[in-house]
Amino acid sequence: MGEKETPRTFNAFDSLSPDMKKRFMHFNKLEIEAKMFRISNNFENFEKARFEFRNDYEKIVAEGFCQYCNLYHVMVLSVIEYLNKIRYDEYETGKCPKCKRENSIRIPSIRI
Numbered sequence: 001m002g003e004k005e006t007p008r009t010f011n012a013f014d015s016l017s018p019d020m021k022k023r024f025m026h027f028n029k030l031e032i033e034a035k036m037f038r039i040s041n042n043f044e045n046f047e048k049a050r051f052e053f054r055n056d057y058e059k060i061v062a063e064g065f066c067q068y069c070n071l072y073h074v075m076v077l078s079v080i081e082y083l084n085k086i087r088y089d090e091y092e093t094g095k096c097p098k099c100k101r102e103n104s105i106r107i108p109s110i111r112i
């Protein structure tokens, strides 16, 4: 006992059929990217990345903010990773491409 497992937000995902999993990820990708775009501070880069990854239903384009360099960065994340973390109001993830600090990027939490 004593295991410290992170609770998952959508355990039911694992029991979906492969086809349903794809559609679930695609639906979430489209909805979240559309909302994220509206609050983006970097429309052009965001739109470029969104176009580039338009056919990748496992990836989501998000905009993160580095609290050390005070800069917004467009990032590509796994849809599943994103969905697992949105229970936090804002979550920290990844390495900033500019200052290279780990977990310095804050990603907005968008629920659909």
Ligand SMILES: [Zn+2]
Residues within 6 Å of the ligand: 066, 067, 068, 069, 070, 096, 097, 098, 099, 100, 101, 104
């Ligand atoms: Zn930084």
